[in-house]
Amino acid sequence: MDKIVLSISQREATGQKNRFLRRDGFTPCHIYGHNIASETVQADSAALEHVIATAGNTRLVALEEAGKQPRMVFIREIQRTPVGSNVLHVDFYQVKMTEKLTARVPLHLVGEAPALKSKGRLLAHPIDHVDVESLPADIPASIAVDISVLATLDDAIHVKDLPLNKKVTMLTDPDALVAKVNEPTVKAEAEEAGATAEAPEAEGAGAEDNS
Numbered sequence: 001m002d003k004i005v006l007s008i009s010q011r012e013a014t015g016q017k018n019r020f021l022r023r024d025g026f027t028p029c030h031i032y033g034h035n036i037a038s039e040t041v042q043a044d045s046a047a048l049e050h051v052i053a054t055a056g057n058t059r060l061v062a063l064e065e066a067g068k069q070p071r072m073v074f075i076r077e078i079q080r081t082p083v084g085s086n087v088l089h090v091d092f093y094q095v096k097m098t099e100k101l102t103a104r105v106p107l108h109l110v111g112e113a114p115a116l117k118s119k120g121r122l123l124a125h126p127i128d129h130v131d132v133e134s135l136p137a138d139i140p141a142s143i144a145v146d147i148s149v150l151a152t153l154d155d156a157i158h159v160k161d162l163p164l165n166k167k168v169t170m171l172t173d174p175d176a177l178v179a180k181v182n183e184p185t186v187k188a189e190a191e192e193a194g195a196t197a198e199a200p201e202a203e204g205a206g207a208e209d210n211s
Contacts, residue, residue: 005050005062005070011042016183018089028086031063034096041065043116049087058105059141063092072094072097072136075172096135102171103139104129107162107178111148115181123147124180130159131171138167156180 011021011028018028027045032038041063055061056074062070073092080087093102106129116123132139143162149155160174 008041011040022071029090073105106142108142113150114149115150134168
């Protein structure tokens with residue numbers, strides 16, 4: 001996997017002055033971390049947008065600044081404009097490569113489920129991420145969920161079935177359901193509603209017989 005790099009520089013503008021920074025094509029950023037002094041920096045807006053699209057929240061980014069060693073960070077928070085979704089501010093969390101941390105990793109469905117070939121069936125996918133713990137370099141960008149194993153309605157994929165590097169510890173409940181094919185519930189609900197509607201008629205008939 002290619003290394004993701006972003007060039008940064010120290011930022012002097014703060015508060016309302018940041019609007020001039022953005023006008024010049026730069027985005028204000030903040031770097032913080034465990035036992036690390038926080039810093040205010042800036043990055044080229046176009047380059048930052050590319051890094052955000054590539055790294056998401058689960059891939060390491062190397063922040064490079066002239067005269068300093070690269071710093072490894074994760075993107076923690078992105079503030080955008082309500083209209084246009086332009087980036088206003090980004091928070092980076094600097095990590096120590098020798099210290100474990102927790103992360104939320106997205107799940108990505110791949111393949112086709114044979115059980116879905118029958119008309120009307122639906123794929124239940126109740127969770128779209130899992131929580132894990134590992135060294136920063138071992139955190140997966142995402143986890144592929146192969147739904148081609150769902151051949152029948154009895155088949156299901158749980159968290160414990162997900163492929164995971166042995167260096168990564170799963171924190172999410174191993175029995176949590178990830179994916180399963182179900183029959184549509186509309187038909188069942190309709191049948192239940194029909195049975196309820198017939199009940200008063202049967203009761204009425206009984207009352208007439210007793211009179």
